[in-house]
Amino acid sequence: MRVDKYLWCIRYFKTRTVATTAVKKGQIRVNGDVVKPSRDVFQQDKITVRKNQVDYEIIVLDLPESRLGAKLVDIYRKDVTPKENLEKLDLLKYSKDYYRKRGTGRPTKKDRRDIDDVYSQDSFFIDDEE
Template sequence: MRLDKWLWAARFYKTRSLSAQEIGKGRVHVNEQLAKPAREIRMGNTIHVRRGDLDITVVVRALSHARGPAPVAQQLYEETPESAAARERAAELRRLAPEPATDLQAGRPTKRDRRELERMRRSQ
């Protein structure tokens, strides 16, 4: 089965063309080797997928030519324990990270604030 089709069926990517693009960019490895979209995969292959800042490593457990519901798609692969632990750590760090908007006290300057800044600059 083609790698791009399997990634689409396993719901790693929303469309098959998007999965092919990501494979072409080098964000997907099969058995620790760069892959092409048409690469044939088999059960037992290890697939490493990089999505944003998240690295996911899975072992292929089943093949499916059709995209089904999420619970069925999750049965197509098994995530490695190291990958699951790293994903959970990243989620915890995101949860504990400070909200960027808390640094902004008053938000954007108003028209009045900008006029006061201009007056201060001219007076200097």
């Protein structure tokens, strides 16, 4: 089975097109090698998927006939992602959660001043180093 189809079948990607694009960008490795979308995967292959700034590692246990329900995915793959990588995901969530909630519109005048203060402090330290 093709690597892009396999990743789509086990629900790592929402569509095959997205899976194929990820493979073409080099975000997928099979046994440590960057591959093309047409590369076949076999049992016991180790696939590394770079998604949302986290490297997920899976081992192929079996090849499904078609796309699976979410409850059946663990029959066909074993997730061996290190805990450090999953902790990165939690840190990313916390770093994005700041004072303004997403979708609340444009920054207020106070927000704008705070942003300008941060950038002016950064440029101050850059000028001192030169």
